[in-house]
Amino acid sequence: MSSFATPAILMGFALLALPGTVKLARRGRIREVLTCVILMVIALVPAFCLIAGIELPRITTTIDRLLSQLLSPELVQDMGFRLP
Amino acid sequence: MSFHQLEGGRVSSRELWFLASVFLLGSSVLIPPGSPAGRDAWAAVIAGCLVGMVVILVYTQLGARFPGKTFVEISHCVFGRIIGKAVSLLFIWYLVHLASLVLSNFGDFFTSTVYRLTPEPVIAGALILVAAYAVSHGVEVLARCSIPIFFIILVIIVLDTTLLLNRFNFYNLLPALEVKPVVFAWTSLGAAAFPFAETAAFMMIFPAVSDDNHIRRAMLRADAAMGLIFTTIAIRNAAVLGPGTTLYTYPSIQVLRLVSIGGVITRAEVLVSTVLIATGFLKFAVLFYGAAIGLAQTLCLSDYRAVIRPLGAVLLVMSLFNFGSVAENIRFAALIYPIYGLFFQLALPACTLAFAALKARLTRSDAPDATAKR
Numbered sequence: 100m101s102s103f104a105t106p107a108i109l110m111g112f113a114l115l116a117l118p119g120t121v122k123l124a125r126r127g128r129i130r131e132v133l134t135c136v137i138l139m140v141i142a143l144v145p146a147f148c149l150i151a152g153i154e155l156p157r158i159t160t161t162i163d164r165l166l167s168q169l170l171s172p173e174l175v176q177d178m179g180f181r182l183p
Numbered sequence: 184m185s186f187h188q189l190e191g192g193r194v195s196s197r198e199l200w201f202l203a204s205v206f207l208l209g210s211s212v213l214i215p216p217g218s219p220a221g222r223d224a225w226a227a228v229i230a231g232c233l234v235g236m237v238v239i240l241v242y243t244q245l246g247a248r249f250p251g252k253t254f255v256e257i258s259h260c261v262f263g264r265i266i267g268k269a270v271s272l273l274f275i276w277y278l279v280h281l282a283s284l285v286l287s288n289f290g291d292f293f294t295s296t297v298y299r300l301t302p303e304p305v306i307a308g309a310l311i312l313v314a315a316y317a318v319s320h321g322v323e324v325l326a327r328c329s330i331p332i333f334f335i336i337l338v339i340i341v342l343d344t345t346l347l348l349n350r351f352n353f354y355n356l357l358p359a360l361e362v363k364p365v366v367f368a369w370t371s372l373g374a375a376a377f378p379f380a381e382t383a384a385f386m387m388i389f390p391a392v393s394d395d396n397h398i399r400r401a402m403l404r405a406d407a408a409m410g411l412i413f414t415t416i417a418i419r420n421a422a423v424l425g426p427g428t429t430l431y432t433y434p435s436i437q438v439l440r441l442v443s444i445g446g447v448i449t450r451a452e453v454l455v456s457t458v459l460i461a462t463g464f465l466k467f468a469v470l471f472y473g474a475a476i477g478l479a480q481t482l483c484l485s486d487y488r489a490v491i492r493p494l495g496a497v498l499l500v501m502s503l504f505n506f507g508s509v510a511e512n513i514r515f516a517a518l519i520y521p522i523y524g525l526f527f528q529l530a531l532p533a534c535t536l537a538f539a540a541l542k543a544r545l546t547r548s549d550a551p552d553a554t555a556k557r
Contacts, residue, residue: 105503108304112311112499116492123489131489134482138493145500159284159505159515166519177366178219179429180514 196397203405209466216374230371232410235379282470283501376524387473
């Protein structure tokens, strides 16, 4: 897959919400429009980061790193995993 | 906005049972609960199922205290507007993150085993489109989808276990319960958090249940029935694969690869893919629906359908940025998820219930004083 395929798919998905948002804007539903725009921006930013070659942190891996500090090293090893 | 202003759908407690059962099967078909305990996974599943029942008792008690209200509305009632919104957003984050994890599991599995040349966003995107269509039609559609899906899955699970009967070696289950107590306890908690207690997401659906006196019974029965199915799967995997169960990323797939009846009936792993497509879709759709309703209630929107498409795009992005590899996924599920998941599934509803009880007691003790002053 070319390096632009993933950002293109992500952008396509984010832009799928555009017609609905325009419809809501015409009806004057400001709250709904704002929510849609914020969600679309959240979806578009990683796509632009991919194009720009900016590495984004992995969500669950970050949570893993934060919470694994609460676990005892013995438990991590007993469960068959390596220490971080 | 109350739930009934946003959504007019109603489901019976029987449909809730089917929906909860298929939801519980979800991605656990791929990563069977209790796997880190190896041949003792069946015991970890039973323990996890019992802990899951405790979690169900907690959140159904909360639902019974506030009938006709979702968790978002309950948290607003109990904690007030600002803290209530913060608690709601925490719960919505959990629903969104869990939905993205289901999507990641779904994409990882298909790109690593079945569709090796297909890009992951295409597979995840296809699931999102179907789920978004179902979610936009409401909870009734999801509940009715679950009934045929449940029976198809039941037939497949019975069929593939029967096809493997000639490979069963029950000596592989011995010596039983040799696993370290700490590992067993942690694995049982892991089995409780994934998948039994994940039904906490149903707190966003309870107001749609028409006979709300039977919610607790339906949820407990679904938990027990799926506990039985997971125990059977754990025994099957350990009896067929032996001590090597823990070595495989997807033990159920590996087990079904061994099916060979006279060299004619082979490659039964396609059955797991069929089950995963059905259960993965429904689990993802329930979480997606819960997140959309929750977001609409927290942000005071007049229609939850407005957020479905942009939320779908966010879920797609999150599913692609969850893990670096499948190994990280398995590490997270086994080590971290018991702490992370049980915070949202048990601690959050339990704190809300405790705070609601305390608030009710304080209000009751204040009431006679007020009457006496008059």
